[in-house]
Amino acid sequence: MYNRGIRGATTVTRNEEAEILEATASLLKEVVERNQIEPEDICSVWITVTPDLDATFPARAIRVLSGWDMVPLMCSTEIPVKGGLPKCIRLLIQVNTNKGQREMKHVYLNEAQSLRPDLTVS
Template sequence: MIRGIRGATTVRKNETSEIIGRASEMMEDIVKKNDLRADDVTQVLFSATTDLNSTFPAKALRNLEGWKYVPVMCMQEIEVPEGLERCIRVMVTVNTSISQKEINHIYHYDAVKLRPDLKKEGDDNEN
C-alpha cells in the first residue's frame, strides 16, 4: 500500500547550512520513527516558503546513506497571509503495510504549530 508521511521544520535564517541541516534533521527523524528503507520510498517532495532561497532543501536527502537513487524534487510553497515563515515541508511517499494512524508525521521547531493534533504521546518533535 502507498502512504504519505508529512514533515515540516523551520529555520532561523535563509542560509544554506541551516536549511540543509534542519531538513536533514527532519528527514533523519522521519526515517527513524517510521523505520523507512530507501527502497520503499517512491518519491520525496520538498517545499519551502518564498523567504528561503539560498539552497534546495532536497539536497538534505543526499546526506542519508543509501538514498542516492530516490527521486526528489523541490517547489515553492504558496504564499499565504499570516502563514508560517522560513518553513520547509516534506511529503515522503512510501510503500508500507502500516495503517494511516500508525504513520509518524514529524514537525520540528515552530512547525509543530502546523499540526499539533498529530503529536503522539512521548513524542519529542519540538527540538
C-alpha cells in the same frame, strides 16, 4: 502493500544554505527513524519551502545521504499565504508499507509544531 504519505515540517531561523540543509536532513532522519523505513521503501520525497527560503535546494541535503541517491526528490516553493508560518520546510514522503494510515508517524519540529499540534509527538 500500500503507498502511504508521511508528512513532516520544520523551521529555520535564517535563510542560509547550511541551516536549510541541516534542518532538512534532521527532519528526514527523524521521519525515517520514527517510521522505521528504509530508502528502498521510498517512492518519492516532495520538499517545499516558504518563499523566504531561497539560499539552496533542500533536496541537496537528502541526495548526499547514504542509500538515498536513487530516491526521486522534488523541491518546490509553498504558496505565499498571508500570515503563513515563515522560514518553513515541509516534506511529503511517499512510502510502500503494510502499515495503515493511522500508523504513520508525522513529524513536526521547532515552530512547525504549531501547524499540526494534533500530530506533534513529544
